[in-house]
Amino acid sequence: xxxxxxxxxxxxxxxxxxxxxxxELAFEAVKPSLEDAGVDTKDIQFMAxxxxxxxxxxEEPLPAVVxxxxxxxxxxxxxxxxxxxxxxxxxxxxxxxxxxSGQMDVAMAxxxxxxxxxxxxxxxxxxxxxGYYLWEFHNFGLTFPGYYALHATAHMAKYGTTEEDxxxxxxxxxxxxAMNPIAHLQNKITVDDVLSSMVIASPLKLYDCxxxxxxASSIILASEEKVRELKxxxxxxxxxxxxxxxxxxxxxxxxxxxxxxxxxAGQMAYKTAGVRPDQIDVAxxxxxFTIAEIIAYEDLGFCKPGEGPKLVRxxxxxIGGKIPVNVDGGLKAKGHPIGATGxxxxxxxxxxxxxxxxxRERQVPMKNYIGLAHNVGGTxxxxxxxxxxx
Amino acid sequence: xxxxxxxxxxxxxxxxxxxxxxxELAFEAVKPSLEDAGVDTKDIQFMAxxxxxxxxxxEEPLPAVVxxxxxxxxxxxxxxxxxxxxxxxxxxxxxxxxxxSGQMDVAMAxxxxxxxxxxxxxxxxxxxxxGYYLWEFHNFGLTFPGYYALHATAHMAKYGTTEEDxxxxxxxxxxxxAMNPIAHLQNKITVDDVLSSMVIASPLKLYDCxxxxxxASSIILASEEKVRELKxxxxxxxxxxxxxxxxxxxxxxxxxxxxxxxxxAGQMAYKTAGVRPDQIDVAxxxxxFTIAEIIAYEDLGFCKPGEGPKLVRxxxxxIGGKIPVNVDGGLKAKGHPIGATGxxxxxxxxxxxxxxxxxRERQVPMKNYIGLAHNVGGTxxxxxxxxxxx
Numbered sequence: 001x002x003x004x005x006x007x008x009x010x011x012x013x014x015x016x017x018x019x020x021x022x023x024e025l026a027f028e029a030v031k032p033s034l035e036d037a038g039v040d041t042k043d044i045q046f047m048a049x050x051x052x053x054x055x056x057x058x059e060e061p062l063p064a065v066v067x068x069x070x071x072x073x074x075x076x077x078x079x080x081x082x083x084x085x086x087x088x089x090x091x092x093x094x095x096x097x098x099x100x101s102g103q104m105d106v107a108m109a110x111x112x113x114x115x116x117x118x119x120x121x122x123x124x125x126x127x128x129x130x131g132y133y134l135w136e137f138h139n140f141g142l143t144f145p146g147y148y149a150l151h152a153t154a155h156m157a158k159y160g161t162t163e164e165d166x167x168x169x170x171x172x173x174x175x176x177x178a179m180n181p182i183a184h185l186q187n188k189i190t191v192d193d194v195l196s197s198m199v200i201a202s203p204l205k206l207y208d209c210x211x212x213x214x215x216a217s218s219i220i221l222a223s224e225e226k227v228r229e230l231k232x233x234x235x236x237x238x239x240x241x242x243x244x245x246x247x248x249x250x251x252x253x254x255x256x257x258x259x260x261x262x263x264x265a266g267q268m269a270y271k272t273a274g275v276r277p278d279q280i281d282v283a284x285x286x287x288x289f290t291i292a293e294i295i296a297y298e299d300l301g302f303c304k305p306g307e308g309p310k311l312v313r314x315x316x317x318x319i320g321g322k323i324p325v326n327v328d329g330g331l332k333a334k335g336h337p338i339g340a341t342g343x344x345x346x347x348x349x350x351x352x353x354x355x356x357x358x359x360r361e362r363q364v365p366m367k368n369y370i371g372l373a374h375n376v377g378g379t380x381x382x383x384x385x386x387x388x389x390x
Numbered sequence: 391x392x393x394x395x396x397x398x399x400x401x402x403x404x405x406x407x408x409x410x411x412x413x414e415l416a417f418e419a420v421k422p423s424l425e426d427a428g429v430d431t432k433d434i435q436f437m438a439x440x441x442x443x444x445x446x447x448x449e450e451p452l453p454a455v456v457x458x459x460x461x462x463x464x465x466x467x468x469x470x471x472x473x474x475x476x477x478x479x480x481x482x483x484x485x486x487x488x489x490x491s492g493q494m495d496v497a498m499a500x501x502x503x504x505x506x507x508x509x510x511x512x513x514x515x516x517x518x519x520x521g522y523y524l525w526e527f528h529n530f531g532l533t534f535p536g537y538y539a540l541h542a543t544a545h546m547a548k549y550g551t552t553e554e555d556x557x558x559x560x561x562x563x564x565x566x567x568a569m570n571p572i573a574h575l576q577n578k579i580t581v582d583d584v585l586s587s588m589v590i591a592s593p594l595k596l597y598d599c600x601x602x603x604x605x606a607s608s609i610i611l612a613s614e615e616k617v618r619e620l621k622x623x624x625x626x627x628x629x630x631x632x633x634x635x636x637x638x639x640x641x642x643x644x645x646x647x648x649x650x651x652x653x654x655a656g657q658m659a660y661k662t663a664g665v666r667p668d669q670i671d672v673a674x675x676x677x678x679f680t681i682a683e684i685i686a687y688e689d690l691g692f693c694k695p696g697e698g699p700k701l702v703r704x705x706x707x708x709i710g711g712k713i714p715v716n717v718d719g720g721l722k723a724k725g726h727p728i729g730a731t732g733x734x735x736x737x738x739x740x741x742x743x744x745x746x747x748x749x750r751e752r753q754v755p756m757k758n759y760i761g762l763a764h765n766v767g768g769t770x771x772x773x774x775x776x777x778x779x780x
Contacts, residue, residue: 001491001492001493002491002492046633052451054472055445055446055519056445056451059523059524060523060524061442061446061519061520061523062474062520062523062638062768062771064472064473064635064772065474065522065635065638065768065771065772066522066523066524066638068635069637069638069639069642073635074635074636074637075634075635075651075654076634076635077483077633077634077635077774078473078633078635078771078772079471079472079473079480079483079484079772080471080472080473081469081470081471081472081484082444082454082469082470082471082472083454083468083469083470084452084455090469093467093469093488094469094471094484094487096491097484097487097488097490097491097493098483098487100487100491100492100493101391101392101486101487101490101491102391102392102490103391103487103490103631103662129445129451130451130452132455132456133449133450133451133452133456134449134450134456241493243436243467243468244465244466244467245454245455245458245463245464245465245466245467245468246455246464247455247459247464248452248455248456248459249459252459261465264465272493378452378455381452381455381468382454382455382468382469384467
């Protein structure tokens, strides 16, 4: 297989970005990624753009085309990728495959979402449609907090996980978010803050849920030949990608305490990369809700099934612990602009593996120089796991 | 570059398909493609699904997930691809790249659209949004017949193309559509029928426009190793894919008498495949409107710029002529279920290259066993050109 590396990354400030339109937001990520890679717009042969809100929470129906025109990328091959909340990772796989296949030497994986042009209730409704639309959304009115409340309840019933365990995940992610200049939420919180916040879908409270965020992230990928030609200092190699899917219908899942697609995608990524879970230095996992982060620890083999809460209680998920997770704040505090999230995970891992995290207190000490990104679409309808290696 | 072949194809009846829902329609294409390839659902490691109407002209927001569940493909990697009317070709490129990269041995490119759940005017409005939405659609009210009327007028002014030339393209495509059991429109028409049909956007009349169609198409791709392992009789190899994009804003185009993205994608495909235009035995081109087919002849080098009408007048675009085009009826008569179209072009080429077109009168005599598919998104916003070789 042809070797492919991440050679440039850019990420906008995440947050409520009513100060810019869609293409201006895109430019804020594209420009620094080109500068970081030391390439020009004309070098980008292909762009895979991850987004889900086109024609829904923002109006533009062909985001890839208008972003390409505004950023000077017209002429490149273009495709928009959707895998619900894993759309950014689907775009990354698509751009990676295009380069790895030998068709081209440089491609861009790009993710963007502008979710704050509609009000919160509309956003929650639109996101809710990304489960099993015709049955669960239409007939039962399930929204995403409702779905993940089912997962939390199942995990609690099976393993004795507590509301405090969930709260501690939020506290950790807000701690790192408060240190991260691009994070949406930059306030430190306490376990009490979480427990006393408004109940959204019991047992999940406001602070168990990620915010609704605008943002974009841009990743430039290149072949090994191009990496040499460009004399890239610190290429970050794509070691392996795993992917899987789950049933639309939740009643066909074996368990709510785990996401089958997450387990399968993780195992495939480890196998392809030739890496074990205990070799991962830093991980980005899909914490749209606090329970999702705990389930991810278990699905990815960072601990045994049911031992996620123990990992939290011991603080092994922080810098200095066994497996530092979401030290950029995660979806929970950095924010979750849906289509951008997968690329933004790669952005953070790239900067961590290059040992250039900002500020320095957020830099994870590297042993093996291996990072993992875990990005879930829907409630385990899609999952992509990407392993990077310096 | 790893060799990849089309090993199985399936296509639904195109038309008004209110008799089935989205997943049932999908199954009608998936099942025959699996049987044709001689593989099982569990062999499909990845599915790239092309569609644009999700959440617009049909309600389902995660078509890849529900199609996978209904067709027994859950567990495969999934991504939905959008490149406007070239979404099916974008899905084909994505599945092709995934196999060519060495990540997997078998993948499915799948296209689907269910456009007849909304009324015609709504459909025309939704399609119109796929141009330059914020400027041209919102401010000027341009719809797709309007866009292609501009292209037709430019071509007429520059080259003396006549309304009769356009009409002859429709007559040819209806002739073949009438012979094709899966075509949406199966009525033969005359030049007079076209010229006397209702004006939609002058100079384009009703019979210059493709219909609004439901349909799905499924293509199974495999690596060379897998082709050998499965003892595939007649693999149809992917010789080269070209891709490009044009500006969103039509005022930034150099000419309306040609699509820059079509020229660039064609040249890239020929170069990658090591093939000349005069070696193509059979072509599928994007005739959403009759003028688009004439522009495609010129953009793809089947004739010189401005000589498209001559090719039509001489009948060189029919079976027995220099370059038989759209002998399945094309978008014009077979129909244009947007996301399915790119895959349906590959379906037709595969059957032509295997010399199994139905009925036999539609079989193009093969010299070089090379076919070309040309699929445009928007009005040249995206273009994909795919060359297949037996």
